[in-house]
Amino acid sequence: MKKRVLVATGGGDCPGLNAVIRAIVKRASREHNWEILGSIDAFDGLLRDPMHLVELTPEKVAGIHVQGGTIIGTTNKGGPFAWPVKNTDGSWSTVDRSQDFMDRLRYQNIDAVINIGGDGSQRISQSLYEMGCPIIGVPKTIDNDLSHTDFTFGFQTAVDTATDAVDKLVTTAASHHRVLILEVMGRYAGWIALHASIAGGAEVCLIPEVPYDINKVMQALEQRIDNGKGFANIVIAEGAVPIAGSMSYSENDTPGAMKIRLGGAGMRLSQELKDAGCTIEIRETILGHLQRGGRPNAFDRILASQFGVKAFEMVLEQKWGHMVAYNHPNIVAVPIIDAIQEYNLVDTSSDLVNTARGMGISFGD
Numbered sequence: 001m002k003k004r005v006l007v008a009t010g011g012g013d014c015p016g017l018n019a020v021i022r023a024i025v026k027r028a029s030r031e032h033n034w035e036i037l038g039s040i041d042a043f044d045g046l047l048r049d050p051m052h053l054v055e056l057t058p059e060k061v062a063g064i065h066v067q068g069g070t071i072i073g074t075t076n077k078g079g080p081f082a083w084p085v086k087n088t089d090g091s092w093s094t095v096d097r098s099q100d101f102m103d104r105l106r107y108q109n110i111d112a113v114i115n116i117g118g119d120g121s122q123r124i125s126q127s128l129y130e131m132g133c134p135i136i137g138v139p140k141t142i143d144n145d146l147s148h149t150d151f152t153f154g155f156q157t158a159v160d161t162a163t164d165a166v167d168k169l170v171t172t173a174a175s176h177h178r179v180l181i182l183e184v185m186g187r188y189a190g191w192i193a194l195h196a197s198i199a200g201g202a203e204v205c206l207i208p209e210v211p212y213d214i215n216k217v218m219q220a221l222e223q224r225i226d227n228g229k230g231f232a233n234i235v236i237a238e239g240a241v242p243i244a245g246s247m248s249y250s251e252n253d254t255p256g257a258m259k260i261r262l263g264g265a266g267m268r269l270s271q272e273l274k275d276a277g278c279t280i281e282i283r284e285t286i287l288g289h290l291q292r293g294g295r296p297n298a299f300d301r302i303l304a305s306q307f308g309v310k311a312f313e314m315v316l317e318q319k320w321g322h323m324v325a326y327n328h329p330n331i332v333a334v335p336i337i338d339a340i341q342e343y344n345l346v347d348t349s350s351d352l353v354n355t356a357r358g359m360g361i362s363f364g365d
Contacts, residue, residue: 002035003111005315007056009070010042010079010117010124014142014154015296016304019065020116021056021072023308029058031316037110038072042121043079045072046104047097053108065301068294079124102131112315116140118152119340122323126336129321136314137323137336138307142291145189147344148334149325153304158185158291159195162235165287166200170233177230178281179221179273183266185291186237190346192291193237194353197361203232204362206269208239208247209346212364214272220362221278232280236269238262306331 007024009017021038028034036056039045045052054060054072064071078084080101082094105113112134115125118141125137139146142158162184173180182202186192190207197205203224206212217234224232239247239262248264266284273282296304307324310331314322322333346353357363 001109002033004035004037004109005112005114005312006037006039006046006053006105006108006110007072007114008039008042008045008116009072009074009140010115010121011074011076011140012118012142013069013074013292014140015068015157015292015294016153016300017070017074017116017140018061018067019296019301019304020138020140020153020308020311021070022061022065023305024114024312025056025058025061027309027312037108041073041075042117043101043115043124044075046108047078047080047083047101051104051108065305066295068296076120081124081127098128098131101128102133105133112136112320114138114311114315118143119146119343122146122336122340125323126321126340129336134318134320136311136319137339138311139323139325139339142192143186143189144191145187145343145345146339147342148323148327148339149344150328151303151326153300153307154292154296155191156299156303157294157297158192159199160297161291161294162192162196162287163199165285165290166196166202166233166235169285170201173231173233176281178283179232179234179278181234181236181266181270181282181284183236183238183263183284183286185287186239187262188239188343188345190237190240193235193240194346194356197235198352198356198359200233200235202235202361204234204364205356206234206236206240206265206364207346208237208241209348210363210365211241211243211245213243214269214276214364217269217362217364218273218276218278220364221273221280225280230280234269236265238265240265240269242272 040052080098083097116138139152142154144155
């Protein structure tokens, strides 16, 4: 009987997911006694009745490394520990189905699980591992906020998209003599904003790690104008906060979903600038899910392929409870528990931040 690996892609989608799936399947095809199954929409595929699992063959994954998204779907709602259930009164609650999940793995004769996802998904991986699940993690997030890996796949493509947006906004800002604000993703980490600001040449970069003083932002804009430039570009991370302020977010009451949905930082900043006396016309752009979509760039295709091959080799080595990681120049295995202990945040004393400051980019501090 063939051994079976269950592959799931959970959380937000990002460029490179299909490249990981393809690499897992291609590496497994070199072994004669392994079969790869995909769980549709993260672990929901295993938990549904009837189950929704698909066999992933070399023919099925041929050429998918160039495609965005994931051919087996994803979700950031529910999961083994918070499965949404509709009550008789029409309200919703969640139940723990983790033991049912483990039972279904045994019923399907699944020997290993590869969970491709970000911080939330890897927290699920760790909890399942503690229940005895033979699980391997693969780090995926455009936010680049998982620790113990230099980069997560999807991040570099998101930076390309954000940088392209800055490039385009520079020309329209110059043409209309405006201040243009670009809000990018990243949750509690400012990696996308920082990289796009340096690559795109923004004048101001506001990130969660450096609470900003609106008066210092105004000073940066005024200096820009006094130097003869009648326009400016600001990149702000969705998790950026003013001094003595808080993140902009909305409450999310969807069963099984994250309770906080970040967004609105750009509009808040626009109003703060107007209240502080900014007389230049301001426009706001929220880049949103454009950062998640589209074809992965070459870097992310290569990194995702390395992660996929390494993940299957970790299955062969039975390195359960470990996550694939990129420690330049090597692809290594690290304990999942270490990767989720703390967020990978921008080090405000790093060379990258010093480079931005050296080029005159203001952080509003």
